[in-house]
Amino acid sequence: MENFTFWNPTKIIFGKDTIPLIIKEIKKYNYKKILMLAGSGSIKLNGVYEQIINTAKSSNIILIEKWGVRPNPILSHAESALELARKEKVEAILAVGGGSVIDEAKAIAAGFYAQSIWDLYEHIYPISNALPIFTVLTLSGTGSEMNVNAVLTNEKEKKKWFIGSPLLYPKASVIDPSIQMSLPWHQTVNGAIDAITHTQEFYFMGSNQEISLSIDEAIIKTIIKSVDELSQNEKNYDSRANLAWSATIALNGLSGIALPGGDWASHRIEHAISALHPEVAHGAGLAVVMPAWIKYIYKYNEKTFSRWAHSIWKENSIETAIEKMKEKYRSWSAPVSLKELGIQKNEIQDIAKNALLNGNVGNIKSLSIYDIIKILEIAY
Amino acid sequence: MENFTFWNPTKIIFGKDTIPLIIKEIKKYNYKKILMLAGSGSIKLNGVYEQIINTAKSSNIILIEKWGVRPNPILSHAESALELARKEKVEAILAVGGGSVIDEAKAIAAGFYAQSIWDLYEHIYPISNALPIFTVLTLSGTGSEMNVNAVLTNEKEKKKWFIGSPLLYPKASVIDPSIQMSLPWHQTVNGAIDAITHTQEFYFMGSNQEISLSIDEAIIKTIIKSVDELSQNEKNYDSRANLAWSATIALNGLSGIALPGGDWASHRIEHAISALHPEVAHGAGLAVVMPAWIKYIYKYNEKTFSRWAHSIWKENSIETAIEKMKEKYRSWSAPVSLKELGIQKNEIQDIAKNALLNGNVGNIKSLSIYDIIKILEIAY
Numbered sequence: 151m152e153n154f155t156f157w158n159p160t161k162i163i164f165g166k167d168t169i170p171l172i173i174k175e176i177k178k179y180n181y182k183k184i185l186m187l188a189g190s191g192s193i194k195l196n197g198v199y200e201q202i203i204n205t206a207k208s209s210n211i212i213l214i215e216k217w218g219v220r221p222n223p224i225l226s227h228a229e230s231a232l233e234l235a236r237k238e239k240v241e242a243i244l245a246v247g248g249g250s251v252i253d254e255a256k257a258i259a260a261g262f263y264a265q266s267i268w269d270l271y272e273h274i275y276p277i278s279n280a281l282p283i284f285t286v287l288t289l290s291g292t293g294s295e296m297n298v299n300a301v302l303t304n305e306k307e308k309k310k311w312f313i314g315s316p317l318l319y320p321k322a323s324v325i326d327p328s329i330q331m332s333l334p335w336h337q338t339v340n341g342a343i344d345a346i347t348h349t350q351e352f353y354f355m356g357s358n359q360e361i362s363l364s365i366d367e368a369i370i371k372t373i374i375k376s377v378d379e380l381s382q383n384e385k386n387y388d389s390r391a392n393l394a395w396s397a398t399i400a401l402n403g404l405s406g407i408a409l410p411g412g413d414w415a416s417h418r419i420e421h422a423i424s425a426l427h428p429e430v431a432h433g434a435g436l437a438v439v440m441p442a443w444i445k446y447i448y449k450y451n452e453k454t455f456s457r458w459a460h461s462i463w464k465e466n467s468i469e470t471a472i473e474k475m476k477e478k479y480r481s482w483s484a485p486v487s488l489k490e491l492g493i494q495k496n497e498i499q500d501i502a503k504n505a506l507l508n509g510n511v512g513n514i515k516s517l518s519i520y521d522i523i524k525i526l527e528i529a530y
Numbered sequence: 531m532e533n534f535t536f537w538n539p540t541k542i543i544f545g546k547d548t549i550p551l552i553i554k555e556i557k558k559y560n561y562k563k564i565l566m567l568a569g570s571g572s573i574k575l576n577g578v579y580e581q582i583i584n585t586a587k588s589s590n591i592i593l594i595e596k597w598g599v600r601p602n603p604i605l606s607h608a609e610s611a612l613e614l615a616r617k618e619k620v621e622a623i624l625a626v627g628g629g630s631v632i633d634e635a636k637a638i639a640a641g642f643y644a645q646s647i648w649d650l651y652e653h654i655y656p657i658s659n660a661l662p663i664f665t666v667l668t669l670s671g672t673g674s675e676m677n678v679n680a681v682l683t684n685e686k687e688k689k690k691w692f693i694g695s696p697l698l699y700p701k702a703s704v705i706d707p708s709i710q711m712s713l714p715w716h717q718t719v720n721g722a723i724d725a726i727t728h729t730q731e732f733y734f735m736g737s738n739q740e741i742s743l744s745i746d747e748a749i750i751k752t753i754i755k756s757v758d759e760l761s762q763n764e765k766n767y768d769s770r771a772n773l774a775w776s777a778t779i780a781l782n783g784l785s786g787i788a789l790p791g792g793d794w795a796s797h798r799i800e801h802a803i804s805a806l807h808p809e810v811a812h813g814a815g816l817a818v819v820m821p822a823w824i825k826y827i828y829k830y831n832e833k834t835f836s837r838w839a840h841s842i843w844k845e846n847s848i849e850t851a852i853e854k855m856k857e858k859y860r861s862w863s864a865p866v867s868l869k870e871l872g873i874q875k876n877e878i879q880d881i882a883k884n885a886l887l888n889g890n891v892g893n894i895k896s897l898s899i900y901d902i903i904k905i906l907e908i909a910y
Contacts, residue, residue, distance in 0.1 A: 151767070151768050151771035151772065151775075152545070153544060153545025153547075153548065154542075154544050154545060155541065155542065155543050155544070156541070156542040156544070157539075157540075157541040157542070158538070159537075159539040160537075161535065161536070161537040162534075162536040162537070163535050164533060164535070164536070164788070165532070165533025165788075166533060167533075327531075358768045358772075359768075359772070360752045360755060360756070360768075361748065361749070361752040361772045361775050361776045362775075364748035364751060365745055365748045365749075367748070368741065368744035368745045368747070369741070369745075371744060372740045372741040372744055375740060376740070387531070388531050388739075388740075391531035391788065392531065392738075392739070392741045395531075395742075395787060395788065396741045399784075404779075404784070408544070408771065
């Protein structure tokens, strides 16, 4: 067991009919003018937007709306949102959407007090302050609603990088799983695979941290069970709710307690893939990369990978467990090879180079370019 | 899945050699004069006290010391500590000890702004404000280091009652599991049984909250495994650490997520026992009461009790699982009958009456005096 510090002050409001409560939270802080950040408009179809603007109006809160956040959010959009936030002198940001919207909100919140947003992602100077962030989550997966992390793509430089700071904990997040019932199936699956991957990034670092390893197994198994149930009935509320809360705690600090950090190689390689191929959804990329990474890396911490094979997949062989994992992902209609993502074999070197642009990749083993190429070849 | 709100802002600093860090946390808030609350002096033997006073001195923080908090802390001691806190105009409280010391610190913290401490426990008026609380935990079990609850005994009226308020979250708590290596064995066991019972108070309310039920199983199993390991080697750091963190999250909000509250009948009956018999340690009382309560109550939520029998004890029969639970507790040298606690059969009625003094007992089934007598007879 490693020493650790745990502090997570985000307030979570979870359940049916909770959307309007985010405005009450904003009201408690007495903020009057808010940047409302959103994606392409799905929140107009599921009634979320209407509930928010109506409650804001009756609470005398002005929402400055900024639409158009993309999956794999991009720097230029964050910069134009920041310009609006400064012009309108907003006091806080309300992100309404999935992890992309919340991540971009964090970029704007921290960028508000910086010379340039991208400097923060290059870690040229630290985050000194941030606008308060509130969120309404519409797609569970990234865990961004209850953590300090944010990923952003610099589309010109083809870099998908991240920031993290305790200043970026949302003040409050509303999670109403019932609004996720109308999601396209592949989005539910991508979110679930992202959350499984987050848990496993920590889990595979483990050895004797019994409580964290067994909680991580509980998270992974619950996500698998919930997605299986949803594949039968997408409108099963309890499955949506179990999946949603599992995804939140997969990356709110809990899953990595007393572990020596996470590995993050799978994430770093996926970020390289979607930096070069922005059309690849994060969860889909992870579905392809992590099984290949496990295959390449398990010999370096075999005891814990064996525990995983046994606990999650009821298998004594790690190799067979990997096949079962891929089979499961395939049964959810997720891609399990680079080819299925539309990537050419001759791009592998560029992806590997891109992954290494932002420093060391991997903790179980610090991966060389050769290692990453091998993993991508397995994934192909 | 029930709707829920989760908010827990306590900062946890966990691990070896972390004791002095509590003074750094106090320093961050710029508090200068602190009431240091402690028990009977064991912290002078294990070096904790010395580390704290030395760090406080070099940080120019004045500690007003108040010793003598008893297991099952009592109102009169809390009142005398409050008098001292007021006289010295302290700005915060530092509790150094187990759950009893932290609970009494919460009584003083809330009492500081009330007309009388006991009024708060009678719920005559709500807690309006509280002194900031910092803690150094020396015995894992109650979870008080990361929650809002506090139990206190009014020794004159023979009432062991509780308060709870978000104002009572400690600002920061230090948990160094290595200092628990020198605990008397029965204290380790009592703490562990308290934590198992906390988890089960929530767990047995469950139905379809897969993520919480499986996390609760992870907590219960980890505690059992850790105590078993410690019975072989009391100085096993990883077992101490796994037990300590499990006990914290058994009652920090996580274990009850999306469940319809907890049952708490076992706790309420135990509180009645130790209100009348202050020499009975809380964990020892729970070791006796909960198995009897399970035997009496399981038919009201048989599916979840069966799940527990299977998951924790690898048994299809709930009755056999209860026997295994008692056997396990016995193997740890915990008492498993009222008789072993030194209680006479003719006291059962008084205990049952005392349990009902503070309103309804039990959620799975609201227990009548007849029910409680039956449970106590099973426990005898």
